[in-house]
Every structure is written in C-alpha cells, then in structure tokens.
Amino acid sequence: MADRYLNFTGTAPGRFLTRRLGLPQPAPLRRWSAEHPSLDGPLLRLTAGLSALKGLDEALARTGLEPGTERPAAVVLDATGVADVGALAEVHAALHPVVRSVAPGGRIVVLGSAPSATDHHQAAVQQGLEGFVRSLGKEAGRGRTVTLVRLVRTDSAVAAESTLRFLLSPKSAYVSGQVIEVGETAGEPATDPARPLDGRTALVTGAARGIGASVAETLARDGAHVVVLDIPSAQDELAQLAERLGGTALPLDITADDAGERITAALPEGATGLDVLVHNAGITRDRRLANMPAERWSPVLDVNLGAVLRTTDALLSSGTLNRGGAIVATASIAGIAGNVGQTNYAASKAGIIGLVRSLAPRALAEHGVTVNAVAPGFIETRMTAAVPLFIREAGRRMNSLAQGGLPVDVAETTAWFADPGSGSVNGQVVRVCGQSLLGA
Numbered sequence: 001m002a003d004r005y006l007n008f009t010g011t012a013p014g015r016f017l018t019r020r021l022g023l024p025q026p027a028p029l030r031r032w033s034a035e036h037p038s039l040d041g042p043l044l045r046l047t048a049g050l051s052a053l054k055g056l057d058e059a060l061a062r063t064g065l066e067p068g069t070e071r072p073a074a075v076v077l078d079a080t081g082v083a084d085v086g087a088l089a090e091v092h093a094a095l096h097p098v099v100r101s102v103a104p105g106g107r108i109v110v111l112g113s114a115p116s117a118t119d120h121h122q123a124a125v126q127q128g129l130e131g132f133v134r135s136l137g138k139e140a141g142r143g144r145t146v147t148l149v150r151l152v153r154t155d156s157a158v159a160a161e162s163t164l165r166f167l168l169s170p171k172s173a174y175v176s177g178q179v180i181e182v183g184e185t186a187g188e189p190a191t192d193p194a195r196p197l198d199g200r201t202a203l204v205t206g207a208a209r210g211i212g213a214s215v216a217e218t219l220a221r222d223g224a225h226v227v228v229l230d231i232p233s234a235q236d237e238l239a240q241l242a243e244r245l246g247g248t249a250l251p252l253d254i255t256a257d258d259a260g261e262r263i264t265a266a267l268p269e270g271a272t273g274l275d276v277l278v279h280n281a282g283i284t285r286d287r288r289l290a291n292m293p294a295e296r297w298s299p300v301l302d303v304n305l306g307a308v309l310r311t312t313d314a315l316l317s318s319g320t321l322n323r324g325g326a327i328v329a330t331a332s333i334a335g336i337a338g339n340v341g342q343t344n345y346a347a348s349k350a351g352i353i354g355l356v357r358s359l360a361p362r363a364l365a366e367h368g369v370t371v372n373a374v375a376p377g378f379i380e381t382r383m384t385a386a387v388p389l390f391i392r393e394a395g396r397r398m399n400s401l402a403q404g405g406l407p408v409d410v411a412e413t414t415a416w417f418a419d420p421g422s423g424s425v426n427g428q429v430v431r432v433c434g435q436s437l438l439g440a
C-alpha cells in the first residue's frame, strides 16, 4: 500500500501546506542500490573523553566514506572513554556545533563502552549516552538517524567494522534510536565485502512475499544460495522467486514436526550444511483476549514461536548449521510494547526475544553460531495493508522518521547479522522501526 502522504509532502505545495498545518514532515529515505551504494557526503570523526580505541580510522576508511567536515553525511563520535560527568560534557561540546550541519539522511553514530559493574560513575555516564542518543534521534529530523554502538572491547575497533559499514550506509535508513552491543569475538572478515555470503547457503522461512521475499533477495545479492520456504499453497510465488534468485524452493509448513529434517534434506547438492537461518514466517490472528478462542491463540504461538524453537533445536543438534553461521529471528515492536488485540502475537514475539537472549551465548560457544533478532516496527507489507486506515496511519507516522519502513530495511538488517564479519554481534535485538514511539 503506497504511502500517499509521504508522496504528497515530497511536492512543493504538499510541503507548504503540511508545514503550515504543523503536520509531520517525513523526508524521503534513500536505500542502497548498486549504482548508489554510499551516503552522500564526507565522514566526520570526533572524540569525547580519553579514548584507548585503536584501529577506528582504518575501520572507517573501509566504509568508503572520505573524511571531511563540510556537511558530513556521517558523524562518528568515539565516546568509549567517557567515564565521568565532566567527560560527558565533551559529548555535548563535540556534537553541539555540528549537529545542524549533518546532511539530510545522514548518520550520527556514537561509540560507547559497556556500563561497568564495578565503576558506577562510568556506568552512569555510559548509560547516559543511551538517553542522549535516543533523544537526539527524535530531534535529528530530515531522515537523519542516530545510533549508539557499545563496544565490549574498548581497545580495538576491529570487531565493530561490519556494524559500522552497515550503519554508515544507506542500508540502515530505517534503523534509528538503537543501542547495539558489539562483543569480543571478531567474525572472519569477508573476502569480498560486496558479496560476504559467497559460497554460503541461507534458508528463509515465509519467503513467498513481503519481508521474507526481500530478505531472500538481499541475501542472494550478497552471494548466498537461498532456500526459500513457505506454505505449499504459496508454491507458485515460491518457485518464481527461487528461479529468479537461482535458489531452491521448499514448499513446507514450518509447523510440521519433521520440518528440521525436511530442511536438511532440501539443501542443494554440494552444500555442506546451512550457514544462515532466517526465521521470518509469521502470522497474526488478532482479537482482544476476552474474545479470543484457543483456535486463534494456538496457531500464532505455534508458527511464530513453537516452530522457531523446534527448527532451531533440530538444525543445531543435527549439526546442519555450520560454524561461523547465523540465526536471525523475527520479533516485533509489539513484542516489546504490547498491542491491543495481540496478546497472542505479542507473547510469541516477546518469546523470540527471550529465545535470542538465552540461546545466543550458548550457541556461539558450542556451535560457533550467532543468534540475533530484528524487531520490525511498521513495515509496508500486505500484513500492515490489512490494518484499518486510522491505526495504519498512526503506525506509519508515530516514529522519528514519520513514515513506515520497507521490507528491504528489515532485509538489510538481517544481511548485516548474517555477514560472517558480524561474529561479534550476538544476542542483539535491533528494532527496524524508524525509532517508533511504541515501546521506546
């Protein structure tokens, strides 16, 4: 469903009228394309506090952005060494003079460190950065985004490289107001950063349409052989997609008891297991709890959570998931904020967050596999097109970017998690929601 309001505010009379009426001013967001893969403008690097971070300039150089101060498209502030209230003032001093000059659609990335369990002054100000970043995200406007990346290791920027490459590119257009922790384990850097999934196999559930189809397309763009899975009645769309992407179609209801074995059996000849597992299939059966019969409760919990748990367990225990691989599950901001009529859906999506937090450290230690989740906000798909007009309009506008996201925004975030260079990103739940007010 097209966002007509966004199109209207893109015209001169539309801009004039909506400004006069004090209505939201969504800026058109630019997504990644092969012709236009970078942000439009230079990168400005700043520091606050006493930083011990090494290798940041080298990591930033590999984003392809040129250093510069004039109308920066990206500002990276190293605040890893901010450890007391005095040093926090340096954050203000660094960003206050430049924030207005950031190009429309630009990025502000603050690098912080993990709040300390033993130094409450450091913990206070590092937590303070979270409030700072979330507030600046709400103020930034004109399609600018603001993110906090917390480094567990503050002496080397190597582990953060794939995350910086994602955040400082058009691929993260709809990710704002987020806190992302980068752990110690650096992933293997991809041999070809343009095709980090070359030679790898990815499975995407619910891939016949919407977000799943976009995820499959994006992972194929990054070099993966994609196995696209959806219910048997979606077989035709699935076959067309698989053909277009040079992948494999797997018509299968993911709630089948033997789904894990069927997936393993469907892997293409020559594939030595699965490298990327994307749990995207999901359904809604909305009703207020008082009106919700068990028939509307159970399928939602089974598709969105039960099947995710079963297939994850089956593919990990059978050794189908290769070391260096990634599991990406799909939560939702409804699982964070709750939603009227969605006790079933929100329980299933909050369950995904619980799964990620519990399994991630063990899966990495025992299987060498990362486990993360995307939590989409309002994304323009058939699922949200079915939402009644006024609720739909509220969902679209009630975020810092004043518009809905596109399936490709969730797909790009998934591709960043799936990148072998993102081995240091584990146990994260990243909202792709334009900094939605819901659950903020």
Ligand SMILES: NC(=O)c1ccc[n+]([C@@H]2O[C@H](COP(=O)([O-])OP(=O)(O)OC[C@H]3O[C@@H](n4cnc5c(N)ncnc54)[C@H](O)[C@@H]3O)[C@@H](O)[C@H]2O)c1
Residues within 6 Å of the ligand: 205, 206, 207, 208, 209, 210, 211, 212, 229, 230, 231, 234, 252, 253, 254, 255, 280, 281, 282, 283, 303, 330, 331, 332, 333, 375, 376, 377, 378, 379, 380, 381, 382, 383, 384
């Ligand atoms: N669209 C949004 O705004 C939004 C917001 C938050 C979360 N999400 C989540 O993102 C995911 C994709 O959403 P979408 O908007 O693309 O939905 P969609 O309804 O357009 O697509 C979902 C796909 O999953 C498939 N599917 C459903 N049950 C299945 C089963 N048992 N086995 C295999 N495939 C099955 C469907 O056939 C469909 O192709 C879902 O998990 C959804 O909950 C979406």
